[in-house]
Amino acid sequence: MLVWVVALHCEAKPVIDHYGLKKSASHHAFDVYQKDNMHCIISGIGKTAVAAATAWIAGLNRHQGSIAWINLGTAGSSAHTLGTILSIFKISDSESDRNFYPVPIFDSALEPAHCLTLSQPSTDYQLDQIYDMEASAFFDAATRFSSAELVHCLKIISDTPAQKIGHDKARISELIGQHIVELASFAQSLEELNDQVARLEINQSDWEKILGCAHFTRTQQSRVSKSLRFLFSQQRQTRALIAEVTKLQSAELVIAHLENLCHQQTQTL
Amino acid sequence: MVSCVYVETEIRQHPRTQRILKRLNNTPVVEIRHYGEVFNPRAQNFRLQKSNPALIIARKHKRQVLKTPKSYGIGGYHNYYFSHMLNCIYDCRYCFLQGMYRSAHQLVFINYEDFAAEISRVTAQHDGEPVWFFSGYDCDSLANEPLTRFVEYFVPVFARLDNSWMELRTKSTQIRQLLKLEPCPRVITAFSFTDQHSHRKLEHGVASIKKRIDAMQALVESGWPVGLRLDPIIYHHDYQAAFIQLLEQIFAVIEPTLLHSVSLGAFRLPKNNFKQVHRLFPDEALFAQNLALNNDIISYPLTLEQEMISFCEQQLLQWIPAEIYFPCNWHD
Ligand code: SF4
Numbered sequence: 001m002l003v004w005v006v007a008l009h010c011e012a013k014p015v016i017d018h019y020g021l022k023k024s025a026s027h028h029a030f031d032v033y034q035k036d037n038m039h040c041i042i043s044g045i046g047k048t049a050v051a052a053a054t055a056w057i058a059g060l061n062r063h064q065g066s067i068a069w070i071n072l073g074t075a076g077s078s079a080h081t082l083g084t085i086l087s088i089f090k091i092s093d094s095e096s097d098r099n100f101y102p103v104p105i106f107d108s109a110l111e112p113a114h115c116l117t118l119s120q121p122s123t124d125y126q127l128d129q130i131y132d133m134e135a136s137a138f139f140d141a142a143t144r145f146s147s148a149e150l151v152h153c154l155k156i157i158s159d160t161p162a163q164k165i166g167h168d169k170a171r172i173s174e175l176i177g178q179h180i181v182e183l184a185s186f187a188q189s190l191e192e193l194n195d196q197v198a199r200l201e202i203n204q205s206d207w208e209k210i211l212g213c214a215h216f217t218r219t220q221q222s223r224v225s226k227s228l229r230f231l232f233s234q235q236r237q238t239r240a241l242i243a244e245v246t247k248l249q250s251a252e253l254v255i256a257h258l259e260n261l262c263h264q265q266t267q268t269l
Numbered sequence: 270m271v272s273c274v275y276v277e278t279e280i281r282q283h284p285r286t287q288r289i290l291k292r293l294n295n296t297p298v299v300e301i302r303h304y305g306e307v308f309n310p311r312a313q314n315f316r317l318q319k320s321n322p323a324l325i326i327a328r329k330h331k332r333q334v335l336k337t338p339k340s341y342g343i344g345g346y347h348n349y350y351f352s353h354m355l356n357c358i359y360d361c362r363y364c365f366l367q368g369m370y371r372s373a374h375q376l377v378f379i380n381y382e383d384f385a386a387e388i389s390r391v392t393a394q395h396d397g398e399p400v401w402f403f404s405g406y407d408c409d410s411l412a413n414e415p416l417t418r419f420v421e422y423f424v425p426v427f428a429r430l431d432n433s434w435m436e437l438r439t440k441s442t443q444i445r446q447l448l449k450l451e452p453c454p455r456v457i458t459a460f461s462f463t464d465q466h467s468h469r470k471l472e473h474g475v476a477s478i479k480k481r482i483d484a485m486q487a488l489v490e491s492g493w494p495v496g497l498r499l500d501p502i503i504y505h506h507d508y509q510a511a512f513i514q515l516l517e518q519i520f521a522v523i524e525p526t527l528l529h530s531v532s533l534g535a536f537r538l539p540k541n542n543f544k545q546v547h548r549l550f551p552d553e554a555l556f557a558q559n560l561a562l563n564n565d566i567i568s569y570p571l572t573l574e575q576e577m578i579s580f581c582e583q584q585l586l587q588w589i590p591a592e593i594y595f596p597c598n599w600h601d
Contacts, residue, residue, distance in 0.1 A: 089273060089299050101299070101307050104272045105321050112273070112297040143312035150317075193317060200551050226551060233552030259559075266554040267506040269470045 001061060002068045002191050004040040005054055005142075007134055010169035011073055012040050014177035018184060029056055037191075047119065047137030054141035065201035068150040068194035070187060071138040074158035074165070074172060075115060078125035082163045085179045086113035086130060087186070088153035093136035094118045100139045103149040106189040110182060115155060123159070130155060150194055154186065202228055206242055213246040213254065220251045227258035234265055271324040271375065273297045275307050280328050285379040289326060289416055296324075303327070308355075308372045316549045318373035319360055324416075329378035333387040337403060343457075343496070343530045343595045345401035345434065349391060353378050353419050354408035359440060360473035362555055363501055366407065368542030375408075377417055385426045392433045402427075405438025411458070412441040420446045428453045438498065440475045442484040452492035457529045459496030460485050462519065464511035467503040471555060478515070482522050494529040500597060501536035502581055504558060504569055512581050516588055525589045533585060534597025535577055537568035566599060 006012035009031070015021070021033035021040050030053050031042040039061070043053030050071070061067060080086070087110035091100040094116055104112065116129045117136035125131060135153045142151040156176050158165040165171045176183075202225060216224060232238055248254045274293055278300045280286050290298060301307055304327035337348040355376040356366055367373075378384070392400050404410045404423070414420055420437070424447070427435045434455045447458065460481050463471070468478060476484075485495050497519065502512070536555070538546065540562060547556045561570040568574055578596070586594065 089297060090301075099302065099306055101275070101301070101310075103313070103318060104297070104323070105317055107272075107321075112299070114299070143310070146312070147314035147317065148310065148312050149314050151312075196317065197314065226547065227557070229551035230554075230557040262557040263559045266558045269466065269503070269505045269554050 001037040001039065001064050001066075002070070002187060002194065003057055003061075004038075004187075005043055005050060005057075005069060005071045005134075005138055006040060007043055007045045007050065007073050008169075008172070009042050010172045011176055012042055013173045014180050015040055015072065015183065017177075018180050027060075032057065043134070046133050047117065050134040051137040051141040054138055055144070058142070058145040063204050065198035066150065066194050067146050068190045069138075069142040069146060069152065070190065071135060071142075071153040072176070072183070073132055073134060073153075073155055074175070075130040075132040075155040076123065076125055076159035077113075077130040077157045078161050079127045080113075080130065080157045080160070082157055082160055082165070083175045083178060084111070084157045085182055086111050086115075086155050086157070088113055088115045088135060088155060090114040091135045091139055091153065092116045092129075096136075098136070098140075100136060100143075101148070102139065102152050105149045106193060108186055108189065110154070110186065113155070115153065123161070125161065130157065147197075150190065150197070152186070152190065154183065200229060200233065202232065203238075206238060209242055210245055210254070214249065214251045216251045216254075220255060223255050224258060227255070227262050230262055231258065231265070271296060272321045273299060273323040275299050275301045275304070275323060275325045275374070277301055277304060277327045280326065280379060283379055285381070285418075286326050288418075289324075289377070289379075292416060293324070301325075304376055308370065308374060308376055311371065313371045314549070315367055315371065315373045315545075319367075322356070323374045325374050325376040327376060327378055328380045329383065333378075333384045334391050334402070337406070340597060340599045340601060341403065341406075342401060343436070343532060345399055347395050347398060347400040348403065349400065350403040350406040351384055351388065352407035353381065353384060353404070353417065353423075354413060356407070357409045358412050359409060359475045361440075361475065362471040362473070362550065362553055363503065363536055363538070365538055365542050367549065368538065368545035369407075375413070377413070381419075381422045385423070388426065388433065389430060392430050395432065397432050399432050399434060401434045401436065403436045403438065405436065405459075409439050409441055410437035411439040411443040411447075414441075414443040414446050418446070420450070424450050424453055424456055427456050436496065440472065440481065442476045442480050444484045444488055447488060447493060448491055452494075454494060457494045457496045458485075458488055459498050459530070461498040461500060462515060463499075463501065463503055464508065464515045466505055466507060466511050471503065478518060482519055486522050489523065489527055495523075495527075496530040496532075497523075497528055498532050499581065499585065500532055500534040502533065502577055503536050503555065504573065504577060508577065509580055513584055516584055520588050528589060528593055530593050530595055531585065531589050532595045532597055533578070533581055534599065535568055535574045537566050537599055540565045540567055543567040564600065568599075
């Protein structure tokens with residue numbers, strides 16, 4: 001699944017509209033919009049808010065095989081023109097002096113940038129950095145749940161020394177909305193990457209069925225999981241395999257059967 | 270190609286850094302304080318990164334030269350390794366680097382002078398006894414030569430040290446720089462091979478067996494000593510026929526008596542590396558094979574391993590003199 005983490009509703013609006021996301025009635029801690037395998041959470045401004053929102057939605061989706069993340073938002077810069085879209089390769093936190101490095105894993109046409117996350121708004125801009133108020137906390141929180149290759153920050157310049165959008169919500173939506181094609185393309189590549197990880201996981205209900213057929217120790221569970229992950233990846237019929245296994249009456253028999261299937265299957269590498 | 274270049278601020282202006290950056294001139298450059306900021310964080314997925322790794326340019330401040338593990342060597346008594354690079358441009362599924370590092374980024378240490386000074390110091394410690402230095406422990410020694418110019422710098426270093434030997438271990442065909450240099454009898458280029466079936470299934474991005482044999486022969490013809498590393502031997506239904514075919518293919522071109530050394534060993538990974546790699550590649554047949562734990566090493570069950578090794582040894586010794594054969598005795 002893909003989660004967009006966005007500080008303000010006006011920043012999220014282009015994404016919500018583009019994907020036709022619907023507001024979830026069952027969530028109250030944060031506004032969440034969702035459809036199929038995509039969520040968009042409105043965190044509020046600042047590091048505390050974004051860290052809380054990220055952790056909260058990760059907890060809500062803990063049964064997902066893998067989660068990919070995009071922090072979308074606006075930023076200030078003295079080196080870019082208004083409306084420029086940037087992909088963040090380096091994040092520095094002004095308070096802790098820590099650096100974070102989202103991994104640029106797939107080819108994207110977006111210009112790379114170094115983002116300094118501030119705790120208080122400032123317009124004292126350096127040339128080689130852009131400025132926001134969430135990226136470092138978002139990245140720090142999201143990488144507790146997903147690997148760094150699946151956690152990205154995309155920023156659109158809304159403030160420069162010459163032009164300030166300030167709190168003009170419509171204008172912010174417009175600046176972000178003009179990049180919806182690039183945003184959607186980035187999101188698609190990220191979802192594909194995430195699917196590579198998620199595909200390797202065992203579906204929760206399949207796992208519960210297998211564990212229900214006998215008593216497995218922790219070590220035995222790990223052996224079953226390894227065999228199953230391999231066999232499922234070899235286009236074996238999942239249903240048929242589960243039916244075969246659940247007929248067996250002890251953990252030892254299940255493990256022997258699965259490992260035997262693996263050994264047969266690996267004779268040709 | 271790399272997705273991005275991370276450079277330690279301290280060595281951004283170093284001439285070797287500048288030359289590498291010039292070669293990769295359209296690649297985004299990100300300054301970092303220390304390579305560990307990018308290379309070491311926990312939340313990284315080696316498998317995903319390997320599909321499009323970045324390059325990290327850094328300085329290695331200490332421990333440039335280390336003792337090899339006990340079983341690592343080709344007959345020498347004093348064995349060391351040094352790594353100007355961590356990770357590799359190739360993607361062999363059996364490679365222990367996958368379970369060794371969290372990151373798949375290619376890390377190059379550009380302070381070659383510090384490595385050379387340490388190599389000289391260690392050499393001097395051994396009072397004229399032969400000392401071996403292995404350069405392909407954490408990377409492929411030659412694969413990145415156009416970028417690193419490792420050979421160009423280090424071969425002359427070893428040419429000047431009378432009692433030091435260097436092994437360049439490779440699966441590449443990047444021999445152009447060696448061919449430009451005066452052959453040094455104490456620099457051995459050792460080419461690794463697995464059989465054709467294992468190569469096709471497991472050695473992603475590696476040059477064909479034929480191309481590597483041709484590169485080996487080109488070095489032999491120019492007077493460079495070469496070695497042969499038949500490691501790892503991988504089990505599959507047809508490994509015996511495939512191994513015989515590999516030997517025939519190699520020795521149809523290479524004169525066995527001209528080889529400096531030959532080694533052979535079955536597929537094996539330290540237990541903890543195996544755990545990591547298996548977690549990353551649950552879909553990989555190699556790791557779902559019948560394997561066993563022995564002395565903290567995961568390899569084939571002992572009887573199968575012995576059967577494989579004795580078969581391969583028997584075949585190999587029909588081609589080469591026993592004096593140049595060095596089995597990988599990891600059980601010792
Ligand atoms: S060539 Fe060597 S170092 Fe490179 S991936 Fe293969 S085994 Fe690993």
